Amino acid sequence: MRKVWLYLFSFACLTVYILSLNRPFMEWWADFRTYKLNAAYAKARYGDLYSICFLPGYTDTTFTPLKKFDETGNTDLYILHDSYLEGKIENNNFKGLNKLITVNYNTDGVNIVPDRSKKNILIIECSERSDWRFTDTTSIFAKMSLSYRNRIPQAYEGEPLTNYFFNPNINQNLEFSLYDYEYFIPVKELKAQINYSLFRRIPKDVSVSTDEKYLFLSETTVPWYEASSFCTVNEQRIQIVTALINQVTARYKRNGFDEVYFSLIPNPVSIVDANRMTYNHKIEMLEKAHGLEAKYISVYNTFRDTKEKIYRNDDSHWNGKGLQLWVDEVNRTIAE
Amino acid sequence: MLFNSLQFLVFFAFVLSMYYALPHRFRWVLLLAVSCYFYMVFVPVYILILFGIILIDYFAAFLIDRASGKKRKLFLALSLVSNLGVLVYFKYYNFFLENISLLLNNFDVQNPLPFIYVVLPIGLSFHTFQAMSYTIEVYRGNQKPEKHLGIYALYVLFFPQLVAGPIERPQNLLHQLKDKITYSRxxxxxxxxxxxxxxxxxxxxxxxxxxxxxxxxxxxxxxxxxxxxxxxxxxxxxxxxxxxxxxxxxxxxxxxxxxxxxxxxxxxxxxxSLTDFWRRWHISLSTWFKDYVYIPMGGSKVKKAKFCFNILIVFLLSGLWHGARYTFLVWALIHAVILIFEHFFYKEKQTxxxxxxxxxxxxxxxxxxxxxxxxxxxxxxxxxxxxxxxxxxxxxxxxxxxxxxxxxxxxxxxxxxxxxxxxxxxxxxxxxxxxxxxxxxxxxxxxxxxxxxxxxxxxxxx
Structure with a gap:
């Protein structure tokens, strides 16, 4: 009888192991757990930073829906965006739109054909921490290739065969399959709380704000990272970014867009904890750069002046109110 | 595969339960298969190097056992050269080349040989030394050649000690891999x-x-x-x-x-004392050098100058074993000098x-x-x-x-x-x-x- 149990146990271990090697299965399992079993995993349950550090007291589930408008119009709005806008905006959040087309930086090659009978506006949005995207014009062009030029088909890079046997993500997959459940959360929180209280120790990717109300991505707070709000910015870099975004504006305008805007979303730390070190004022430097021909939709001053809570405590992104302020700014710009 | 990972915990749970579930005659197959997998998690293709070493030493052991006189030595040398050859190629080739280049530069001569850029196979020095101890023990007559290729392969590949030791001796490990082991709480x-x-x-x-x-x-x-x-x-x-x-x-x-x-x-x-330290630190490597280098050179029962020379050689080899860097050699030299000093001027007291x-x-x-x-x-x-x-x-x-x-x-x-x-x-x-x-x-x-x-x-x- 003991042998039967041993076979069963080893079979169970092997099954868990093999399934955790398999990427398509893990993707299906994540979807199934979230949408069919309604048992969201850590990242989907709370903010992305909470799911790294599990510090209790940093869960923010408040949700403010965006304003909606019935009014339609003659403007086609194209937005190239990052995770700040992913899945969060719809046509009717904007005034006077004919249609809204959103393209994520992670999507490859969307063939855009601007309708010349409409007013075509393009907004290229990114967060302050990933402003390097503006320096990579090839990428910006590749994400939204234009109708006049056929997109060069890229060779399909399949997953290496060895990944099916030696998946480098197996530890994360096993953790997801075995430990990422609601009933483990108190244990994870206890561990996080003990380590934080005793040693001020949290995972390296996360920092706590000076007033201990917010979690931040460490890359935005540690001065030696380029994404940081406290990393020294030199004039040369500002000039390079400015020259490149001028070039992007000219290129898209030549190809059917009436207006091209850029928009930088401030790092949460730049707004709620800017005095923790010497803030680099990169956004202001970029938005007021010498020789700037491109236009910005700026929310920096609005964010700095508002008394509202506009970022989530447990996440590296804004909350509904922060997003609404940005949408309001876009609506104002479209109306002009 | 890292021991301090979830992957290892699940892997080991599977191996252990399967090990006790399987009849004795299939256990070596299980251990060999999982050991290969364990190693391949780092760089899959490098398993071929291990297979190569295993085959060479497996056949070399039979040739050594059957030969006599100079031929015996020759076969042992062939086995050692093959093992050390792999080690030298991956670990020391660039180091030697750098030094040759520096030397040649003094005479305005360009080094014609190219550097190699490959990832060092993980734990290479450990399993190479373990493999060498097998042929040396067969040569000395302390170990009979292992007829079962699978068991011999498992001796080199046994996953718990494959990538960082302890560097085992065939007399200790080989028979255990064949013995019928029953469950013991x-x-x-x-x-x-x-x-x-x-x-x-x-x-x-x-x-x-x-x-x-x-x-x-x-x-x-x-x-x-x-x-x-x-x-x-x-x-x-x-x-x-x-x-x-x-x-x-x-x-x-x-x-x-x-x-x-x-x-x-x-x-x-x-x-x-430092002498005592070396009886307690990385015992499997220090006894390896003691058994296969220090004692054959005469050990401590020689003249003072020869003793100092023996210690220096053993420690410099130990430094080189760790890697191709001068800092390892200096580390080894410091230990050697203190050990020599202790040998002549320090007497260990019982109380x-x-x-x-x-x-x-x-x-x-x-x-x-x-x-x-x-x-x-x-x-x-x-x-x-x-x-x-x-x-x-x-x-x-x-x-x-x-x-x-x-x-x-x-x-x-x-x-x-x-x-x-x-x-x-x-x-x-x-x-x-x-x-x-x-x-x-x-x-x-x-x-x-x-x-x-x-x-x-x-x-x-x-």
């Missing part, structure tokens, strides 16, 4: 206790201290002499916990399957007062700690600058990336380590209450205070 308990203790040393102590020592060594120019001292002392403890933690997990994992691997560490930082024992322990600790500076540094320049920092007071601010509570916690951990190491190995596992209390306390401590950044074991690079 005592073995299982002892094994799990050692595994838990090894995890504690790696995840709670070594990887925690690494955060301070890495900062000190990687950014040494920013360090004040006090913080440099702290970094250097922590590195001493870190390397011990890292390496002996690995050995404990390896020995424990094998023990759960009823296989006894040799002891690799015996509380070395409680040694009363010690507590005070003199404490002084001697401190002497060994600081001697080895200063030698570790060379071992850990990437270049001679770095090592010398660190030694300078340690020697002079400077005005830079003290910067340690831990708060005071964590620093105190680190010293408590070190005290626990020194105080409990012996007790864990002598623990009576038959007392169920005590056993479960100790193991569960270790597991909980590992979970709460463990640092899980999938940091590799230091000795994997060798």
């Amino acid at each position: 005592s073995n299982l308990r002892k094994g799990f206790l050692l595994i838990a203790w090894g995890f504690f040393k790696k995840a709670v102590i070594a990887d925690r201290l690494a955060e301070v020592s890495d900062l000190s060594f990687n950014y040494w120019w920013t360090q004040n002499s006090a913080s440099m001292w702290l970094g250097v002392i922590f590195y001493s403890i870190q390397i011990y916990c890292d390496f002996s933690g690995y050995s404990d997990i390896a020995i424990g994992a094998a023990k759960t399957m009823g296989i006894n691997l040799m002891e690799n560490f015996r509380n070395p930082y409680l040694s009363l 010690q007062t507590i005070f003199s024992a404490a002084l001697k322990i401190l002497y060994v600790f600081f001697a080895t700690t200063l030698a570790w500076v060379f071992f850990r540094s990437q270049s001679m320049e770095q090592a010398i600058e660190i030694i300078q920092k340690l020697s002079f007071y400077d005005t830079l601010p003290v910067y340690v990336n831990f708060n005071l509570t964590e620093l105190i916690f680190c010293f408590i951990l070190i005290a626990i380590l020194l105080g409990s190491e012996g007790a864990v190995k002598m623990f009576n596992v038959e007392n169920s209450k005590k056993y479960y209390f100790v193991v569960s306390s270790l597991i909980i401590t590992c979970y709460i205070f463990g640092i899980y950044n999938y940091k590799q074991f230091i000795y994997f690079q060798f």
Whole structure:
């Protein structure tokens, strides 16, 4: 009888192991757990930073829906965006739109054909921490290739065969399959709380704000990272970014867009904890750069002046109110 | 595959349960298959190198056994050259080439040979030395050639000790891989206790201290002499916990399957002399050099000058074994010089007062700690600058990336380590209450205070 149990146990271990090697299965399992079993995993349950550090007291589930408008119009709005806008905006959040087309930086090659009978506006949005995207014009062009030029088909890079046997993500997959459940959360929180209280120790990717109300991505707070709000910015870099975004504006305008805007979303730390070190004022430097021909939709001053809570405590992104302020700014710009 | 990963836990749970479920005659197949997989997780294609070494030594052993006179020596030499050839190609080729290039540059001659850019196979020095010990023992007549290729392959590939030892001898391991092993609760308990203790040393102590020592060594120019001292002392403890933690997990994992691997560490930082330290530190490697290099050269029963020469050679080879860098050679040289000094001027006493024992322990600790500076540094320049920092007071601010509570916690951990190491190995596992209390306390401590950044074991690079 003991042998039967041993076979069963080893079979169970092997099954868990093999399934955790398999990427398509893990993707299906994540979807199934979230949408069919309604048992969201850590990242989907709370903010992305909470799911790294599990510090209790940093869960923010408040949700403010965006304003909606019935009014339609003659403007086609194209937005190239990052995770700040992913899945969060719809046509009717904007005034006077004919249609809204959103393209994520992670999507490859969307063939855009601007309708010349409409007013075509393009907004290229990114967060302050990933402003390097503006320096990579090839990428910006590749994400939204234009109708006049056929997109060069890229060779399909399949997953290496060895990944099916030696998946480098197996530890994360096993953790997801075995430990990422609601009933483990108190244990994870206890561990996080003990380590934080005793040693001020949290995972390296996360920092706590000076007033201990917010979690931040460490890359935005540690001065030696380029994404940081406290990393020294030199004039040369500002000039390079400015020259490149001028070039992007000219290129898209030549190809059917009436207006091209850029928009930088401030790092949460730049707004709620800017005095923790010497803030680099990169956004202001970029938005007021010498020789700037491109236009910005700026929310920096609005964010700095508002008394509202506009970022989530447990996440590296804004909350509904922060997003609404940005949408309001876009609506104002479209109306002009 | 890293021991300190979830992947290993699931892998090991499968292997152990399957091992006891399978009939004896299939167990070697299971262990060989999982050992290959374990190794292939690092770089799959490198398993071919191991297969090559295994085949060469397997056949060489038969040729040595059947031959006599000079032919016997010739076959042994062929086996050793093949093993060392692989080692030299991956580990020392670029080092030799760099030095040849430097030499040729003095005569304005360009080095015509290209450098090679390949990833070093993980644990190469360990399994090469283990493979060599097999053919040497067959040559000496202490071991009969193993007829079963699968069992011999398993001797080289046995996953618990494949990538960082203990470097086993065929007389100890080969027969155990063939013996019919029955389930023993005592073995299982002892094994799990050692595994838990090894995890504690790696995840709670070594990887925690690494955060301070890495900062000190990687950014040494920013360090004040006090913080440099702290970094250097922590590195001493870190390397011990890292390496002996690995050995404990390896020995424990094998023990759960009823296989006894040799002891690799015996509380070395409680040694009363450096000579004693080398009886307790990385025992499997030091006895390898003793058995196969030092004793054949005459050992200590020779003239003074020859003795000094023997010690120097053994330690320089040991330095080179760790890697192709001058800093390893200097580390080895420091040990050799102190050992020679101790041999002539220091007599070990049977009885010690507590005070003199404490002084001697401190002497060994600081001697080895200063030698570790060379071992850990990437270049001679770095090592010398660190030694300078340690020697002079400077005005830079003290910067340690831990708060005071964590620093105190680190010293408590070190005290626990020194105080409990012996007790864990002598623990009576038959007392169920005590056993479960100790193991569960270790597991909980590992979970709460463990640092899980999938940091590799230091000795994997060798």
